[in-house]
Structure formats: structure tokens, C-alpha cells
Amino acid sequence: MSADTTSTPRAAGRPTRTQDHGQWALGSREPLNPNERFKQEDDGLNVRARIEEVYAREGFASIAPQDLRGRMRWWGLYTQRKPGIDGGRTAVLEPHELDDEYFMLRVRLDGGRLTVAQTRAVAEVSRRFARSTADITDRQNIQLHWVRIEDVPEIWRALEGAGLSTTEACGDTPRVVLGSPVAGVAADEIIDGTPAIDAITERYVGDPAFSNLPRKFKTAISGNPHLDVVHEINDVSFVGVVHPEHGPGFDVWVGGGLSTSAHVAQRLGAWVPLAEVPEVWAGVIGIFRDYGYRRLRNRARLKYLVADWGAQRFRDVLETEYLHRPLLDGPAPAPAEGRRDHLGVHRQKDGRFYVGVSPTVGRISGEVLDRVADLVEAAGSDRVRLTVEQKLLVLDVAADRVDALVAGLAGLGLHADPSEFRRGTIACTGIEYCKLAIVETKARAARTVAALEAALPTFEHPLTINVNGCPNSCARIQTADIGLKGQIVTDDEGRQVEGFQVHLGGTLGGQASFGRKLRGHKVVGDELPAYVERLARAFEAGREADETFAQWVQRADEEVLR
Structure with a gap:
């Protein structure tokens, strides 16, 4: 089977246990819980048309429940919590009792990348439609709050006009692809993973072949030796290493995740060249789609399948059923040394500098984003980056403009030399x-x-x-x-x-x-x-x-x- 189709592969990876986990590859296609049912009834990607044509025109009360608390996530929308409900009632109230008539909207930024124009676009949307909220997440996204359903189509026009997207920012989908915020510029970089991030997002984000997964699917790709994308806790990660015969490429990790049952990802022991990363990624997510556990929602993450199969069995199925070829063995990444948050002023390999600053717990505002864009432009840069530590970087700063940029950002509460706390x-x-x-x-x-x-x-x-x-x-x-x-x-x-x-x-x-x-x-x-x-x-x-x-x-x- 090719990695990007929805046909069922042969069952070489058949589990030894007889329990029905709801695995498509083993013939279990009956929806086994409400989430699986609404996904089978209608692809979450299809809800956009209803948002634009019905819900935005008729208002919050017109939204069908399975769209409201299900499919709208495929476009980055979650209802936010109604104010005044204390934490002791979180687990006892019904979903409709917790729902406010406003949304969180997540803007996906694969690789954590923003241009000056995109930074201004997010700032404008934040000010006009989200009460100036703009939280940097530890997944390199930006989250807006207080969004009304009536404003969503206009928000999409503004974001997409700047080359941004909320597609599959949430839901049982391939979420944002993490990337090194200093990809392509770090002086000690092993390999730049940016082309692989671009290829994955262009080919597969929004593709119905991968829009119905058992649960969310998290990806990280970095060729930075500081291991700056928390590769140990993603569903699949590609970590920069140097093969003794083939040179720079990536070591593959699968099955990491936290939540209430934490798992460290396992190495497959496979080395992948940059050009093959998208194909291998599609194979891994294909395994998750086809063999992932769909019966119980709390067992549906890839980490449980990897824990049951082990790394060798997972690699065998990947090679035989999805890639139809063996992967090369390769080395493990070296332990990271020093800080990996990229804060401070650092020389790039081209002689210019990047500057990393720390918002307090990722919280900024539309006004601050707008002023950041002005400072970045004045510094002669067009590249802003977000990190998995809720930090913000500016790349490509000439030596004679560094001090002015650092001082300007500090004036916004964004410090390049913050306290340890x-x-x-x-x-x-x-x-x-x-x-x-x-x-x-x-x-x-x-x-x-x-x-x-x-x-x-x-x-x-x-x-x-x-x-x-x-x-x-x-x-x-x-x-x-x-x-x-x-x-x-x-x-x-x-x-x-x-x-x-x-x-x-x-x-x-x-x-x-x-x-x-x-x-x-x-x-x-x-x-x-x-x-x-x-x-x-x-x-x-x-x-x-x-x-x-x-x-x-x-x-x-x-x-x-x-």
C-alpha cells in the first residue's frame, strides 16, 4: 500500500492479542465511540463550508453539536470556557454547560515561522476580533481568544491573505510541525529540516487521507544539535545526526507523548536523508491511521501502539507495508549541551545575528505583536520565530542593529537576558x-x-x-x-x-x-x-x-x- 491512500494494508503487524482495539487495518470499521461516529459521518474538513455559509450568518445558536464540539477543531476552533465556573465543577458539568459563545482560534505556524507581514496580520486579527489576545504556545502556535463565529470568515481571509492557516490546528489530525527556530542560520546546525517541513505541510495538511486519525498526531523536525523541539515526546520526530557513510540526515523517533500516561519516544534506529523525510513521515502517520486504537479514546494515541509493538515491530511494518523498502541503520543523536531555548544574542553562520527574547509565560497582545513587527522591520529583518519554550526570536540582524533591537524589545517586556525564573x-x-x-x-x-x-x-x-x-x-x-x-x-x-x-x-x-x-x-x-x-x-x-x-x-x- 502507498503511504497516502486509505486502503487497508495486509495485516503483517497483526497484534497477538485478540481484543478488538478498533483498528482499521484489522477490519474494524464500526464506529466505537461518539468521536469515531461523527468523523465517519462527515470529514471534519467539510465543516468549513457550514461555518462560512450557515453558522457565521445565523450565529452561535445555529451550530450543530457535533460540529461545535467536534469538527470545528479541524479548523482550529474550540469553544472557550464560560467565565465564572470554578475548577471544582470542570469534571461534573456537561459540555454545553461549560461552553461560552466565544472561541479560541489556533493559528498554526509550522516551524514557528512568521514574516513581518504575517506578524502584523495576526496582530490586526487579535486587535479587531480577539480582544487583543495572542498567546504563544509551547507548540509554536499562536492562540487567539474571544473569537465570535460571525467573524471567523473574515479572520480566515485576513490570515490566509498573509499566507497563514488554521487548517488542522486542532482535531484528530496532523497538528503543527515543530521545527528548529534557528533552522538554516545556526552556526552549529547539523542539517536544515525546513524543506521537509514545507513538503509535509504542502502535501498532507488538509489531505482527506490523513484527516481522520484515531487522535491528534504531533510531529517535530530539527537538525539542531541542541535538540530544540522536544523530540522525545512527539508522535514522530526527525532528529539531525551525521551518518558515518552518508553524511547529515535524521534519526527517527516514534511514540512519545505526555498527558495522564507519559511515554518517551522510541528510536527506530533508522537514518533518513532529508529528501525522504516526507515519505517516511507519511508511512508513520499511515500506520497510526490504520493500526491506531480507535475503540477507547484514552488509548488512541500512537504511544500506546508503539508501547505494545516495540520499535522493531513498528519499523518492520513501516518498511514492509508502507515504504516497501528497508531503511538504513543510523546513529543516535549526541546528548545536547547547553541551553536549547536560543535566548540572547547569537551569531549566525552568515555573520549576522539572531536575538531570542522571553515573553512572560508566552502571553503577549496584538499591540505588542504590532510593535514587534515594527522593531523587526527597523532592524532589517523579515523573519520572526516562535519556540517550544513559548519564546520569540528575530533572525538576520546586522551587528550594528542588534543593540537597538534588544533595547526596543526590552521596552515591550521582551528581554534577551531575563531572570532564570x-x-x-x-x-x-x-x-x-x-x-x-x-x-x-x-x-x-x-x-x-x-x-x-x-x-x-x-x-x-x-x-x-x-x-x-x-x-x-x-x-x-x-x-x-x-x-x-x-x-x-x-x-x-x-x-x-x-x-x-x-x-x-x-x-x-x-x-x-x-x-x-x-x-x-x-x-x-x-x-x-x-x-x-x-x-x-x-x-x-x-x-x-x-x-x-x-x-x-x-x-x-x-x-x-x-
């Missing part, structure tokens, strides 16, 4: 807009950063703090030095309040490992700054030379960590 903290959307959230995240994380900066102004050790509003780990809590999972906790006075379960010592790059949970340990939300300050002080006082926070956590006494 501002640099290392990311946060998901949280209860402010998200219907799954239990606690507030963005504002709380920002207040925590400010408090830590005031309390520990000379703290200079790398420290990542990831704040998530629910168990789904959009902010990658298991992989942070301090990962905070939102939940309702009991305070000292017996009240039910917002708080966090704590994960400590998670890390990616080199030997990836997930954070350590302390039994029964919870932190009340209002006590979060004091708790992190206490941890930071203990780490600073107790660390050995060159010891990271994650290393220190592994040997620290549990009472010190509470």
Missing part, C-alpha cells in the same frame, strides 16, 4: 479559557515569576517551572525541573482551593526522564511562590559543582523537597 517558566492556557482546566495558570505563573525575581535577584542556575491547569500536560509538567499539575486541594483551614500536585526533576535531552512525585504532596496555589522560593534556595545551597536541579532532586532528602 522568567526564562524557565511556561504555562498552559488554564481555567481562564480552557474547559478542561481546574486552576488558573498564566496569571498565577506570572505572579510567581515576579515574586521569585524580587526574592532571589541573583539566582543564576537554570530552572524550569512548568504550570498546567489539569492532568493533560499541555505545559509538559513531567519534563520540568518543577512541574505543577493543577487540581483542587484542601488548605490548612479545610477549604477546597486551587492547588498543584508537584513533579520534581524531569528532564529532556540526553537521558530523558520524568519528574519525581512526592507521595501526598500538594501545594496550595497562593503558597506557590513561597514553595518554589524554598526549593530554589535549598538547591542553591545544597548543589554540588555543575549539578543540575534534576540531579540534585534525585539525591535530595524528601523533606527538603516538600
Whole structure:
């Protein structure tokens, strides 16, 4: 079978267990849950016509439920949370009780790339239609809020007129393709993966062959030696390596993911040249489409299939059923050294510079985006990049314009030399807009950063703090030095309040490992700054030379960590 068709392959990868997982390749085509049913009834891509021709004209009340809470995601639209509903009611209310009559709209930016004109286009849409919201996500997207269904067609015209898209930004689809934000310019780059990102998005995004997957499908491609796209936790990743005979290419990883059941991706041990990345990508996503588990929604991610099959079986099926040829064996990537967030001022391989700055927990505004565009243009650049750490970069800056750009961005609160706390903290959307959230995240994380900066102004050790509003780990809590999972906790006075379960010592790059949970340990939300300050002080006082926070956590006494 070719990788981009919907016909059923032969069942060489047939699982040994007899349980029906709802795998298409094994003949299971009956819809086994409501999500599978609405996808079979009508492709999510088809909802755009109804949005433009019916819903935008007749308003929110006209939207069919399966479009509202299902197919509209295929075009980047989620209903946002109705204001005033506390986190204790998140799991007990029906979806229609949580829905506000406004939407989050996700703008997909494959490779995290924006031109000056595109930055201005997003800024204009933000100001006109989204109450000036514009959150940089840890998937290199921008999320807008307060969007009315009546405005969506005009928003699409503005974005698409600038070469941007919301196609398959959400839903059971191939989501945004992560890429190194310094692809093509980094002085130490192994290989530039940009052509593969472009080929994948041009050929396959919006293609009905891959618009009905068991769940979402996450991709990362980077040839940067700093391992800057969290390849360990994506469904498929292509990581730059040098083959001893064939030169620069990519090492293939599959089956990573976090949420409530975290899995580190597995290496296939295969080396792929740049030109073949799109074909191999199509084979991997084809396996997911055909063999992925569709019966139970909470078992439908690729990570479960990879965990059951193992890397060798997955590679065998990829080669025999989808590529019809063997892949070359290849080396593993070297462990990353140093920072991978690209903050600061760095010389490019062409002699110019790129500048990386840190918004606080990814939160900016339409006005700030507009002023960023002005500064980028004044610096003689036309390339803005977003990172998986919720950061913003400007490429191609001449040496004599660097200082002015750095100062201008700092005036917007975007610092090239932020504190370790501002640099290392990311946060998901949280209860402010998200219907799954239990606690507030963005504002709380920002207040925590400010408090830590005031309390520990000379703290200079790398420290990542990831704040998530629910168990789904959009902010990658298991992989942070301090990962905070939102939940309702009991305070000292017996009240039910917002708080966090704590994960400590998670890390990616080199030997990836997930954070350590302390039994029964919870932190009340209002006590979060004091708790992190206490941890930071203990780490600073107790660390050995060159010891990271994650290393220190592994040997620290549990009472010190509470």
C-alpha cells in the first residue's frame, strides 16, 4: 500500500492479542465511540463550508453539536470556557454547560515561522476580533481568544491573505510541525529540516487521507544539535545526526507523548536523508491511521501502539507495508549541551545575528505583536520565530542593529537576558479559557515569576517551572525541573482551593526522564511562590559543582523537597 491512500494494508503487524482495539487495518470499521461516529459521518474538513455559509450568518445558536464540539477543531476552533465556573465543577458539568459563545482560534505556524507581514496580520486579527489576545504556545502556535463565529470568515481571509492557516490546528489530525527556530542560520546546525517541513505541510495538511486519525498526531523536525523541539515526546520526530557513510540526515523517533500516561519516544534506529523525510513521515502517520486504537479514546494515541509493538515491530511494518523498502541503520543523536531555548544574542553562520527574547509565560497582545513587527522591520529583518519554550526570536540582524533591537524589545517586556525564573517558566492556557482546566495558570505563573525575581535577584542556575491547569500536560509538567499539575486541594483551614500536585526533576535531552512525585504532596496555589522560593534556595545551597536541579532532586532528602 502507498503511504497516502486509505486502503487497508495486509495485516503483517497483526497484534497477538485478540481484543478488538478498533483498528482499521484489522477490519474494524464500526464506529466505537461518539468521536469515531461523527468523523465517519462527515470529514471534519467539510465543516468549513457550514461555518462560512450557515453558522457565521445565523450565529452561535445555529451550530450543530457535533460540529461545535467536534469538527470545528479541524479548523482550529474550540469553544472557550464560560467565565465564572470554578475548577471544582470542570469534571461534573456537561459540555454545553461549560461552553461560552466565544472561541479560541489556533493559528498554526509550522516551524514557528512568521514574516513581518504575517506578524502584523495576526496582530490586526487579535486587535479587531480577539480582544487583543495572542498567546504563544509551547507548540509554536499562536492562540487567539474571544473569537465570535460571525467573524471567523473574515479572520480566515485576513490570515490566509498573509499566507497563514488554521487548517488542522486542532482535531484528530496532523497538528503543527515543530521545527528548529534557528533552522538554516545556526552556526552549529547539523542539517536544515525546513524543506521537509514545507513538503509535509504542502502535501498532507488538509489531505482527506490523513484527516481522520484515531487522535491528534504531533510531529517535530530539527537538525539542531541542541535538540530544540522536544523530540522525545512527539508522535514522530526527525532528529539531525551525521551518518558515518552518508553524511547529515535524521534519526527517527516514534511514540512519545505526555498527558495522564507519559511515554518517551522510541528510536527506530533508522537514518533518513532529508529528501525522504516526507515519505517516511507519511508511512508513520499511515500506520497510526490504520493500526491506531480507535475503540477507547484514552488509548488512541500512537504511544500506546508503539508501547505494545516495540520499535522493531513498528519499523518492520513501516518498511514492509508502507515504504516497501528497508531503511538504513543510523546513529543516535549526541546528548545536547547547553541551553536549547536560543535566548540572547547569537551569531549566525552568515555573520549576522539572531536575538531570542522571553515573553512572560508566552502571553503577549496584538499591540505588542504590532510593535514587534515594527522593531523587526527597523532592524532589517523579515523573519520572526516562535519556540517550544513559548519564546520569540528575530533572525538576520546586522551587528550594528542588534543593540537597538534588544533595547526596543526590552521596552515591550521582551528581554534577551531575563531572570532564570522568567526564562524557565511556561504555562498552559488554564481555567481562564480552557474547559478542561481546574486552576488558573498564566496569571498565577506570572505572579510567581515576579515574586521569585524580587526574592532571589541573583539566582543564576537554570530552572524550569512548568504550570498546567489539569492532568493533560499541555505545559509538559513531567519534563520540568518543577512541574505543577493543577487540581483542587484542601488548605490548612479545610477549604477546597486551587492547588498543584508537584513533579520534581524531569528532564529532556540526553537521558530523558520524568519528574519525581512526592507521595501526598500538594501545594496550595497562593503558597506557590513561597514553595518554589524554598526549593530554589535549598538547591542553591545544597548543589554540588555543575549539578543540575534534576540531579540534585534525585539525591535530595524528601523533606527538603516538600
